[in-house]
Amino acid sequence: MADSSSLDALVEALRRLPGVGAKSASRMAFHLLQHDREGTLMLARALQQAASNVRHCERCNTFTEGQVCSVCQDARRDGTKLCVVETPADQAALERTGVFRGYYFVLMGKLSPLDGVGPNDIGLAKLFARALDGTVSEVILATNFTAEGEATAHVIGDALKQRGLSVTRLARGVPAGSELEYVDLGTIAHALVDRR
Amino acid sequence: MADSSSLDALVEALRRLPGVGAKSASRMAFHLLQHDREGTLMLARALQQAASNVRHCERCNTFTEGQVCSVCQDARRDGTKLCVVETPADQAALERTGVFRGYYFVLMGKLSPLDGVGPNDIGLAKLFARALDGTVSEVILATNFTAEGEATAHVIGDALKQRGLSVTRLARGVPAGSELEYVDLGTIAHALVDRR
Numbered sequence: 452m453a454d455s456s457s458l459d460a461l462v463e464a465l466r467r468l469p470g471v472g473a474k475s476a477s478r479m480a481f482h483l484l485q486h487d488r489e490g491t492l493m494l495a496r497a498l499q500q501a502a503s504n505v506r507h508c509e510r511c512n513t514f515t516e517g518q519v520c521s522v523c524q525d526a527r528r529d530g531t532k533l534c535v536v537e538t539p540a541d542q543a544a545l546e547r548t549g550v551f552r553g554y555y556f557v558l559m560g561k562l563s564p565l566d567g568v569g570p571n572d573i574g575l576a577k578l579f580a581r582a583l584d585g586t587v588s589e590v591i592l593a594t595n596f597t598a599e600g601e602a603t604a605h606v607i608g609d610a611l612k613q614r615g616l617s618v619t620r621l622a623r624g625v626p627a628g629s630e631l632e633y634v635d636l637g638t639i640a641h642a643l644v645d646r647r
Numbered sequence: 648m649a650d651s652s653s654l655d656a657l658v659e660a661l662r663r664l665p666g667v668g669a670k671s672a673s674r675m676a677f678h679l680l681q682h683d684r685e686g687t688l689m690l691a692r693a694l695q696q697a698a699s700n701v702r703h704c705e706r707c708n709t710f711t712e713g714q715v716c717s718v719c720q721d722a723r724r725d726g727t728k729l730c731v732v733e734t735p736a737d738q739a740a741l742e743r744t745g746v747f748r749g750y751y752f753v754l755m756g757k758l759s760p761l762d763g764v765g766p767n768d769i770g771l772a773k774l775f776a777r778a779l780d781g782t783v784s785e786v787i788l789a790t791n792f793t794a795e796g797e798a799t800a801h802v803i804g805d806a807l808k809q810r811g812l813s814v815t816r817l818a819r820g821v822p823a824g825s826e827l828e829y830v831d832l833g834t835i836a837h838a839l840v841d842r843r
Contacts, residue, residue, distance in 0.1 A: 454711040454712070454713075454716035454717045454718065455697075455701050455711055457693070457696045457697040457701050457712060458701055458710050460693045460696065460697070461693040461696070461697040463693070464686070464689050464690040464692075464694075465693075467679075467683060467686040467689070467690065468678070468679070469674055469675060469678045470671065470674070470675075475666065477736055478665055478666070478736075480697070481735065481736070482665045483663075483664070483697075483698075484697060484698070484701050484710060485755050485756070487663060488698055490663040491694050491698040492698055493660050493663070494660040494661065494663065494664075494691075494694055495691045495692075495695045495698070496660075497653070497657040497659070497660035497661075498660075498679070498687050498691035498694070499688065499691045500656065500657070501651075501653040501654055501656070501657040501676070501679075501680060501687065502679075502680070502684055502687040502688055502691070504651070504653040505651050505653050505654055505680050508650070513650065514650065514651050514680060515651055516650070516651045516652070521650045522650065538677060540673055540674075540677070559681050
């Protein structure tokens with residue numbers, strides 16, 4: 452952009468962020484250096500802190516700074532139910548409903564053979580060890596309803612059923628508050644098949 | 648997102664980037680910590696380096712690491728022509744054309760009274776000192792053709808004309824390669840008025 456190798460290096464580094472291309476990275480670098488030097492250093496510190504402090508919960512695999520996250524430490528939860536999600540953001544969405552009071556396992560990814568992401572890359576061994584601790588009786592698969600999420604649920608479900616666990620999947624159907632006229636056909640078809 | 652204050656701090660810091668909201672910031676933090684720890688530290692270093700190394704060229708005000716940028720150091724350029732742009736990215740776009748061989752002045756912003764950006768905030772005093780160095784005879788206003796860019800060009804143009812300099816503006820008209828049928832009315836009207 453201008454006459455500075457530090458600036459070029461910053462633009463290159465910003466391009467590693469998901470969803471950030473060459474133009475956005477230049478715009479971000481310009482904004483930081485021209486209008487927010489304080490924010491620049493704050494972001495640098497936050498990145499370093501997070502890189503050195505954040506690790507994975509030994510039980511549920513989510514991000515935490517201790518050995519075990521606060522959800523897994525909560526002894527009042529129902530140890531017979533284990534909900535499998537793809538990311539901490541998905542877990543947060545489920546927690547906000549207030550409906551589920553069991554424990555979670557966070558895959559931190561999903562099976563995606565096209566991108567070279569296989570069972571070993573998303574910690575399925577850790578999940579199986581967690582699910583077969585003797586207390587868990589039902590595993591609720593709450594991976595996303597995308598192609599990869601469905602495939603992930605399928606693989607996990609098969610493996611856990613073979614090991615004698617009860618496996619369920621989040622219900623698929625018409626979203627709350629929606630009018631049938633505006634719901635896509637695939638959703639209506641699923642809602643018909645899964646009617647109760 | 649999860650059970651970590653470092654992670655929350657990182658998400659907060661990422662939200663300071665332009666165009667990044669809460670969801671994007673979470674997604675970026677997740678990506679960095681889960682898939683690109685190396686990139687996390689690289690970005691942290693790049694931010695620190697840029698914040699400490701990058702300053703403004705004494706002559707043209709663009710980002711540089713020395714006192715004077717490489718363009719201003721280029722003695723083969725035409726010192727009688729000074730092109731005023733808003734950002735280093737605009738300067739780069741003009742340089743890529745290969746048509747202009749004078750010097751630049753980079754405002755690093757634009758007048759924007761609604762956002763509280765007045766003449767003092769975009770270094771107009773520095774521009775006037777540069778333009779009145781005795782060598783410059785023509786100032787080419789190449790601010791953007793937005794409302795703020797036009798206002799900025801107007802203010803600068805008036806001030807420099809009063810000081811006896813010749814002031815020109817980039818031509819407004821129909822973009823190269825376009826068909827009139829698909830060009831907006833304002834552009835066609837300007838092209839008619841400015842016909843040559």
